[in-house]
Structure formats: C-alpha cells, structure tokens
Amino acid sequence: MKKIKNSLIENSNSYYDNSKIYEEFTKAEDFPNKIKKFLFPKVKGKVVVDFGCGNGKYAGLLSNKTQKYVGIDISKEQIRIAKSKFKDNKNAGFIHSSVEKINLPSNYADVIISSWAISTINGYSRKSKSIKEALRVLKPKGIIFLIENDIGGEFEIIRGRYPDIKRTKEYNGWVLKKGFEAEKRIKTYFRFSSNKQARRVIGAIWGERVGSLVKGKIIKHNVIIFSRKK
Numbered sequence: 001m002k003k004i005k006n007s008l009i010e011n012s013n014s015y016y017d018n019s020k021i022y023e024e025f026t027k028a029e030d031f032p033n034k035i036k037k038f039l040f041p042k043v044k045g046k047v048v049v050d051f052g053c054g055n056g057k058y059a060g061l062l063s064n065k066t067q068k069y070v071g072i073d074i075s076k077e078q079i080r081i082a083k084s085k086f087k088d089n090k091n092a093g094f095i096h097s098s099v100e101k102i103n104l105p106s107n108y109a110d111v112i113i114s115s116w117a118i119s120t121i122n123g124y125s126r127k128s129k130s131i132k133e134a135l136r137v138l139k140p141k142g143i144i145f146l147i148e149n150d151i152g153g154e155f156e157i158i159r160g161r162y163p164d165i166k167r168t169k170e171y172n173g174w175v176l177k178k179g180f181e182a183e184k185r186i187k188t189y190f191r192f193s194s195n196k197q198a199r200r201v202i203g204a205i206w207g208e209r210v211g212s213l214v215k216g217k218i219i220k221h222n223v224i225i226f227s228r229k230k
Contacts, residue, residue, distance in 0.1 A: 019055070019077050021204045024197065026057045030221070031191035035147060036061045038184055038225060039113065042145065046110035049137060051099045051130070052117020056082030056092075062113075063092040070109075074098050099130045107139045115147040119171050131178055138230045146175060146226040150185055153222035158213040159206060172224065180226035190219040 030036070039058075044065045050058055053071025055078050063069035063086070071094045073079050079096045086092045097103065099117065112134050121127050134144050149156060149168055156162040176182070192198035195217050202219075203211020 018204065019081060021201055022078075023055055023081075024192075024201045025190075025205065026055060028190040028192045028198070028201070028219075029057075030188045030223070031218075032188060033061070034186045034188045035115070035223065035225070038186065039145065040065060042143070043111050043113075047108065047139075048111045048113065049102075049104065049109040051112060051114035051134060052120070053082060053094065054078045054115075056085050056094070058113060058115060059086055059089075059092045059094075063089060066091065067110075069093070070095065070104070072097050072099055072102055100126060100133055102133060102137060104137050106136050108137050110139055110142050112138055112142070112144045113147065114145070116149070118146060118175075119148055124174060127174070128178070135230055140230055142230050144180075144228045144230075145183075146180060146228075148172065148175070148224055148226065150222035150224035153187070154220040155190070156222065158202070158210055158219070160210075172226075175226050178228070180228040182224055183227040184225040186223040186225065188221050188223055190221055192217045192219075 039062060043062050045067050047068045048062065048066045048070070050069065050071045053059060053073050056071060059069055059071050059082060069092045071082055071092070073082070073094070073096065076096055079094050082094050095103065118127055118130055121130060138144060148171070151165050151168050152162050156168065161168050190198070192201065195214065198214045198217050198219065199211045202214050
C-alpha cells in the first residue's frame with residue numbers, strides 16, 4: 001500500500017510508519033480529558049468496542065471502567081504498540097482488522113466508540129459499510145459514539161479547513177444523514193511541551209507549512225460527538 005504524506009487518513013505515513021510522532025500527537029490531543037469525562041458514564045460496566053483504536057489511547061483512559069474493552073485497528077503497527085502497552089491488562093483486547101468486516105459476533109457490544117476513524121476511511125461507500133458493521137456488532141439498544149472534528153477552532157484553521165468549511169461540513173452532514181445526532185460539542189485543546197514540539201509534530205504529519213502556522217504549545221480544538229442508538 002502506498003503511504004500518503006501530510007494527512008492522517010487511513011494509509012498515511014504518519015499513522016503506519018512514524019509511530020513515535022503519532023504517539024506524541026495522541027498524548028497532546030484533548031489534554032484536559034474532556035472527551036474521557038463525557039465517555040466515562042457511558043462505558044461504565046459495558047462491553048465496549050473501539051473502532052480505530054490506534055495505539056490504545058482510549059484503552060488506557062476507559063478500559064478500567066468497562067466490563068470488556070476491544071480495540072480494532074487496520075494498522076498492524078498501532079495494534080502492536082497497543083498490545084505491548086496493555087499486555088498485562090486482562091480487561092483489554094485488540095484485533096488487527098478493517099472496521100468494514102470484523103471477526104466479532106453480532107450483538108456483541110453495548111457501546112461502540114470511534115475517535116476520528118470513520119472520517120479517515122477513503123470513500124463514502126466504505127464509510128457506510130463501516131457504520132453497517134458497527135450496527136451489526138452492536139447489541140439491541142446499544143449506542144455508537146463518533147468523535148469527530150467540529151467546524152472552527154485553531155486546529156481546523158491551521159489545516160486550512162476554516163474559514164473554508166466545505167470538507168468538515170460535508171462529512172458531518174453525511175454523519176447526520178446516517179441516523180446520528182449531534183449529542184455534544186466540546187471545546188478542548190492539544191497541549192504539547194513546547195511550541196517547538198507542537199510545530200515539529202504537526203509539521204511531521206501535515207507538512208512544514210502547516211507546522212509553521214502553530215503559534216504556541218496549545219492548539220485549540222473544536223470536537224463534536226455524534227451518537228446513534230440501535
């Protein structure tokens with residue numbers, strides 16, 4: 001598979017090969033843990049499947065609250081890192097798989113979470129297939145939470161997605177048409193150790209020009225959480 005630079009879409013170089021950069025990025029993301037605080041009461045005592053678990057950020061934040069946590073990711077390297085981190089955690093398991101077809105039984109999960117994952121899948125037909133698979137895995141009366149970028153905020157500005165909101169608006173509109181509702185909007189931020197680190201990490205992922213637009217160690221980030229019940 002040819003790796004793509006300057007993005008975090010499914011076959012991006014940063015996500016597959018440059019794991020150290022991606023690790024720094026995820027540690028800085030949602031530094032005040034506002035998303036975790038939203039999810040805590042939703043996952044407590046539940047069987048949770050994480051579509052696009054990456055290196056296990058939400059496994060670390062949530063697995064001790066769940067009945068069972070299962071992370072799914074298409075990147076072998078991210079799954080390897082996640083398994084290494086949580087090798088002694090009997091409550092967390094990980095599967096290397098596309099979320100379009102998962103080796104899990106129907107009606108398995110109480111809750112499915114997906115943080116910035118469905119939006120990175122190429123093509124709306126494949127995105128739709130992933131939502132269909134999520135609904136198959138979900139128990140009756142279960143719920144799916146999609147954590148995605150909202151319009152506005154510094155993170156959108158530096159990546160050229162504001163004031164030109166077409167891309168974000170199109171995807172978020174598609175999510176609503178798939179039967180989701182906008183449950184929660186959160187204003188959070190990335191916090192790096194320094195502006196130098198912020199520029200280096202953002203530049204490594206999206207290119208030096210984008211990295212040069214970062215003005216401090218904090219990057220404001222507008223997040224929207226969509227939900228859909230089965």
